[in-house]
Structure formats: C-alpha cells, structure tokens
Amino acid sequence: xxxxxxxxxxxxxxxxxxxxxxxxxxxxxxxxxxxxxxxxxxxxxxxxxxxxxxxxxxxxxxxxxxxxxxxxxxxxxxxxxxxxxxxxxxxxxxxxxxxxxxxx
Numbered sequence: 001x002x003x004x005x006x007x008x009x010x011x012x013x014x015x016x017x018x019x020x021x022x023x024x025x026x027x028x029x030x031x032x033x034x035x036x037x038x039x040x041x042x043x044x045x046x047x048x049x050x051x052x053x054x055x056x057x058x059x060x061x062x063x064x065x066x067x068x069x070x071x072x073x074x075x076x077x078x079x080x081x082x083x084x085x086x087x088x089x090x091x092x093x094x095x096x097x098x099x100x101x102x103x104x
Contacts, residue, residue: 012052016045017068023048026068030075033082042076047074 027040035043048070055066 012049015052015063015067016048019048019064019071022064022068023071026071026075030079032075032079035078040078043078044071044074046073067077 023041023044027037027044030040032040048067051070054064057063
C-alpha cells in the first residue's frame with residue numbers, strides 16, 4: 001500500500017467543513033423520532049469521519065458523491081433504528097390482582 005502523504009487530521013477537519021452544507025441539507029429532509037436536526041448532523045459527521053479511510057480517489061467517485069451516499073445511508077439507518085422500540089413487544093409484567101380489579 002502506498003505511503004500516505006497528507007496529514008490525516010487536517011484532511012478530516014477540512015472534509016467535514018467542506019461538507020457542512022450537504023450535511024445540513026440532507027438532514028433537513030429527514031424527521032426522525034428522537035433526534036433534533038443538530039443531532040442528525042452530528043451523527044452524519046461522525047459517520048463520515050469514521051469512514052474517511054474507505055474513500056478511494058482511484059475508484060473514480062468524487063468525494064462529494066461518496067460522502068452524500070454515506071450521509072444518506074446513515075440517515076436511513078437512524079430512521080430504521082428509530083422504529084425498533086415501536087415494534088418491540090413490551091415484556092413488562094402487569095399485576096392483575098384482586099386488589100387492582102376490586103371484588104367484582
């Protein structure tokens with residue numbers, strides 16, 4: 001593998017700043033239960049930052065196109081996970097004693 005000839009911290013910071021407009025726009029298209037817009041944007045920034053090492057210039061995809069796909073996938077995952085609690089069957093027990101129901 002080729003030697004990295006750039007500062008990864010500088011590249012990470014620059015790439016997030018470059019994408020702020022895209023992140024804001026794409027997050028504004030989603031209304032996910034339990035998330036404010038700022039939370040969605042932060043989740044997307046983190047996802048991009050964690051996946052920066054996977055971006056490959058030689059693949060032929062522009063950085064903006066690649067990052068847009070990462071952002072959309074993250075938002076779709078968050079949307080999907082937001083429904084998990086809704087679909088989960090409650091396992092809480094309910095006490096149904098005669099004291100609760102009274103003497104009927």
